[in-house]
Amino acid sequence: MTATRLLRYPFVALVLAAFALPPVWLLLSSLKPELEIFAWPPTVLPSAPTLDNFRKAWLQDHFAGFFLNSTFVAAVSSAISVAISVMAGYALAKFRFAGDTFFFLLIMSALMIPLQIILIPIFLVLRDLHLLNTLWGVILAPAATPTGVLIMRQYIRGIPDSLLEAARMDGTSEWRILWRIVVPLSLPAIATLTAFSFVARWNDFLWPFLVINDRSQWTVQLAIASNVGQWDINWPRLLAMSVLSVIPTFALFVTLQRFFMSGMMAGATKE
Template sequence: MNAFSKGDFFLYFKNSLFVSVTATLLTVLINTMAGYALSKFIFKGRDIIFYTMIATLMIPLQVIMVPIFLLLKNLGMLNSLWGIIIPPAATPTGIFLARQYILTIPNSLIEAARIDGGGEFFIFHSIILPLATPIIGTITIFSFMWRWNDFLWPFIVISTPKLMTVQLALANFVGQYQINWASLLAMTIISMIPMIIVFLLFQKYFVKGLTAGGVKF
C-alpha cells in the first residue's frame, strides 16, 4: 500500500485503466466494423483501401506524430485523456486481423439474415460479433497491452501531473540523484497486474484468432 501512496500512484493507475479500457473498447468496435465492411461488402476501391491501410504499417509513428499533435491542438484535445484514446483508435493490424477472420464466416448466414429483413447493424451485432469472438479476444489483448504500456504518446499529449498514466508516473518516479528501488519495483509489479488479468481472460481466443487470420483472400 505504500507504493500506492507515493505520488498519487493510485490516481495514475486509474488514469491508465480508464485509457486502456476505453481505448480497447473503441479499437475493438472500429476494427471489427471496418473488417466487416472490407470483407463482406463489395464496392469500388475496396481492395485499394485495404492495401493502402496495410501499407500504413510501414510508416513510423515519428513521421505522423507532429501532424496528429497539431490536429489535437486545433481540436482542443491536448492535455486530456481523450487525446490519448482517440487518435490511435483504429489500428491497421487490428483491421487486418478482423477482416481476415470475418472472411471465414459463411456469406449464407448474412444473406439469410438479409432475406429475413435484418439490417446491417443487426447482422453485425447478432451474427458477426458472436462468431468473431476469437479475433475480438486477440485484438483486445493486443490493444490493452499496447495502451497500458504506451509511454511516448501520453508523454507528448499530457502535461498535467494529475492526468499522468502509470508509465509516465514510473518514469517520473526515477529521481536524478537517488531511486527508491523498493517502491519503484512494487509499483512496477502492481502495474503488471491488469495485463496479466486481461491475458488470462482472453488467452483461449488468442491462438485461434491468430491462426484464423491466415486464410487466403
C-alpha cells in the same frame, strides 16, 4: 523415449526459466527493503518480506489515481479500436464496392509509415482540437489501427457468405447481421485484438509523455518513469509500481486466454 525427446526437456526448461526469472525476481525484490535489494551476495528470497513499498507507492505517490487513469485510457481506447476494426473489417471482407481494394491497400499502407513521421501532425491536430493535457488526447490519437482492421478482415472472410445471405433474405438489417451474427462468430479474433490493444495502450509511454503535463492526468507508465531521476532511482517504489502495473494485463490475458489462443490458431490457418 527417444534421445531427441530427452534433450528437448532441458531445453524447454531453460527457455521457461529465462522467461520466468525476470518477473519472479521483480516480485521478490519488490518485497525487500532498499538495503536488501542491493545486498551482496544477492538473496533470492526476502529475509523479512514487507508490503511497505506497495503501501508507499499506492498512498504516498497517489499511484491509485494513475492506475485509474491508465485503466480508463486502455479500456476506452481498446473499445474504440475494436469497434472501428470490426466495422471496417466487415465492410472490407463482405462487401464489394468501387475502390474496395484501393481503400484496403490505403489502410494497410499506414503500416509502412514510421510513427516518428506523424508525431508532429497528430500533435498539432490534438492541439487544434484542445485535447492536449487531457486523457482523451491520449485515447483518440492511437485508437484506430490498420493492424486491427487487417485482423478482423481476415477473420471475417472465413464466415460463410451463405449464412449472411440467409439473414438478409429474412429481412435482417446489416447492423443486426453485424452485431448478432458476425460479432458472436468473431469472438476469438475480437478477444485477440482486445488483448493486443489493451496491452499496447496500457504500456504506452510516448503519447502520454507528449500530451499530458498535469501530474493528476499521469498514466502508470509516466508514474513509473518519475522514479528515475537524474542522480538517483527510487528502486523500492519503482519495483512496487512495476509489479502493480503488470496485474491488469496479466488478469486480462488469463480471462481471455481461451479466446486468445483459438484466435491465434484461426489466424494462422485462415486465408
